[in-house]
Amino acid sequence: MPVLSLGYLRLVVTESATPGLAAVGFEVLDRTDLRHLVERIEAAGIPTHAGTAAECALRQVTGFVAFDDPSGNRVELFYGPVLSHRPVDLPSVSGFVTGDQGMGHVILNVTDTEVAYDFYTGVLGFAERNSLELPGGTSYFLGCNPRQHTLGLNPAEGPGLLHFMVETAEIDDVGKALDRAHDLGIPMMQSLGKHTNDRMLSFYIYSPEGHATEIGWGGERIAAPTPTYRLTEGAVWGHRYTPPPAGAKGLPR
Structure with missing residues (x-):
């Protein structure tokens, strides 16, 4: 089965009438790998769109295809x-953990986690790392490279972005980012804490439209296929939740 990675992911910010996720991008090995995956996606009844030259130039890639997952998230x-x-010139950060782990992870809202799970594992080839029972259903954490999870599936009423994470090279980067968030008055979504699954030391902040960004350090690497497991707690310590600020549009109340 073709193997996904998340190396060299670009973050592209574009002007829009409404806040939201335009698409989440995953890297494949080459055009042959992409063709094989397109065949699997279309065999599952999902149409694809080949990127134009202008679209490829915007993303700085040689080629890509786009499609909607079963919940309507653009991939x-x-x-x-x-x-x-x-x-890369990073005056305020020592560096980010990327390479064979890609740029980080993204958690998507999906309307049916079981259908989404079957698509991402059965069609795209993600591996299940672990799961967590939530009031609205089961949340799945999936991997496609040595990062503990690259993709999360969160039960929700509609599609969209829940949060994305970037991992810094040094623990001090997290502390300095925490200081900057405090100095700039950026609202906190979850306080500094440590996750039970990827062992990441991190905190979450709200963006102006209400989505969340996680800044972390020290995430676990998965060197070989490992059995999945179910979590009973999301954090070893910390990660105290704060509701979205008034006027935020990106998250459910």
């Missing part, structure tokens, strides 16, 4: 990232 599979060969 893009790409190959051949266009590299600048220049080091």
Whole structure:
């Protein structure tokens, strides 16, 4: 089965009339891998759209296809990232953990987690890492590279982004980011804490439209296939939740 990775993921911010996730992108090995995955997706009854030259240029990739997952979340599979060969200038961060783990993880809202689980594992080839029972249903955490999870499926009434995570190279990066959030008055979604599944030390902040960004350090690597398990707690400690600020549009109340 073709193998997904999440290396060289681009974050593209574009102007929009409404806040939300335009698409989540996953890297595949090459155009042959992409063709095989397209065959599997279309065999599952889901139409795909091949990216135009202009769309590829915006994403700085050689080629990609786009489609909607069973809940309506837009997904893009790409190959051949266009590299600048220049080091990234990060004046406020020592670096990010990327490489064979990709840029981080994303948690998507899905209307039926079992249908979404079957699609992402059975069609796209993700591996189940663990699950967590929530009041609205089961949340699944899935992997496609050594990162403990690259994708999470969260039960919700409609599709969209719940949060995305970036992992910093040093623990001090998390502390300095926490200080910057405090100094800038950015509202906290979850306080500093440590997760039970990926062992990540992290905190969450709200974006202006109400989505969440997780800043973390020290995530677990999965070197080989491992049995799945079910969590009973999301955090070893910390991660105290704060409701969205008044006027936020991205999250359910």
